[in-house]
Amino acid sequence: MKNTNTNTKLILLHPYIQKQGSSNRLWLLAFISILTLAFLVTLIYTRESTFTSTATSTVIASSSTPISGLGNSPLPATVINTLLHYASKSNDTYHMPYSDLKPISDVLRKCSSPCNFLIFGLTPETLLWKALNHNGRTVFIDENRYYAAYYEEKHPEIDAYDVQYTTKRSEMKELIVSTKEQVANECRPVQNLLFSNCKLGLNDLPNHVYEVEWDVILVDGPRGDWPDAPGRMSAIFTAGVLARSKKSGNPKTHVFLHDFSGEVQKVCGSEFLCSENLLEGNDNLGHYVLERMDESSVQYCKNQSSTGSGISSST
Known part of the structure; x- marks a missing residue:
């Protein structure tokens, strides 16, 4: 019998060929997986960044929006009364009584915002004045440079400057006479004291102090309890000139003298x-x-001679 299988060819698949095909598919699958993962990571990061940016913008916008009793709104009457109550009950020997605090507080409350408040003297009421004028500008002037620096370090929100007084309380009469004799020159009632040589004028304050249109001025310093103390002559004279020399804003200035x-x-x-x-x-x-x-x-003054050399009879 003729063998019909003589020409039959046996084809064998080499294992290498199968392995190579499987490897290519694995590499392709891995590459696609990496691309998918990278896409997902990018998508998630982008969404988180967008959310963070939006949230931050929302927080900033919310923080700039006035809240009742805060921001640009005036202090509620209950807050003002509470501050005055506790300030007047202070254990400090030299604190102001309620009857002195209230008139100043009332003027600050009615002052147009922002209110410019200048105080001569760092006193037990310093933080109170800053709080009551929270929407405005509050500046303190003191004769003790170390105390002013200490106060600013302890309370960074306080804007305090030191000034060197050259006056003596015992020389008050002579200084008044000299000032009134120079009323048409160095001691004019309307001028920029930064460029003045008037003996009672303070000309070494920071430049911007002379440029601010002060709405309220409180003279509660410097010290003046003994003959060689600087006294408050310069502070009072300077307050008067600053008030009369305003160029804009409210034409009126409230000036308070403590220890009247x-x-x-x-x-x-x-x-x-x-x-x-x-x-x-x-x-x-x-x-x-x-x-x-x-x-x-x-x-x-309206009833005062421009060259008057005398002093009030109350001296």
Whole structure:
């Protein structure tokens, strides 16, 4: 019998060929998986970044939106009354009583925002004044450079500067006479004291202090309890000039003199802030309201001689 299988060819698949095909498919699958993973990571990162940016913008926008009693809104009456109550109950020997705090607080509350408040003296009420004028600008002037630096370090929100007084309380009469004799020159009631050589004018304050249109000024310093103490003559005179020299804003400036029963406060208040401007006064606090004056003015008070060399009879 003829063998029909003689020409039959046996084809064998080499194992290498099968392995190579499987390997290619695995590499392709791995490559696709890596691309998919990279795409997912990129998508997730992009969404998280967008969410974070949106959330941050929302927080910033929310923080800039006034909240009741905060932001640009005035302090609620209950907060003001609470601050005044606890300040007046302070254990500090030299703290102001409620009857002195209230008139100043009332003026600050009615002051147009932002209110510019200048205070001569760092006192137990320093933080109170800053809080009551929270929407405005509050600046403190003190004769003790170390205390001013200490206060700013302890309370960074406080804006305090030191000034070197060259006056002596015992020289008050001579200084007043000299100032009134120079009323048409160095000691004019309307001027930029930065360029003045008036003996009672403070000309070494930071430049911007002379540029601010002050709405309220409180003179509660420097010290003046002994003959060689600087006294408050320069502070009172400077307050009067700053008030009369305003170029814009509210033409009126409220000037408060604390310890109003003191001789320096009584005399210099009468000479440079003027009795016709005294709104009210008691033993502790004098409240003056001064108006902007013309640059050509050569007298401090309406009923005062421009070359007067005398001093008020109360001296």
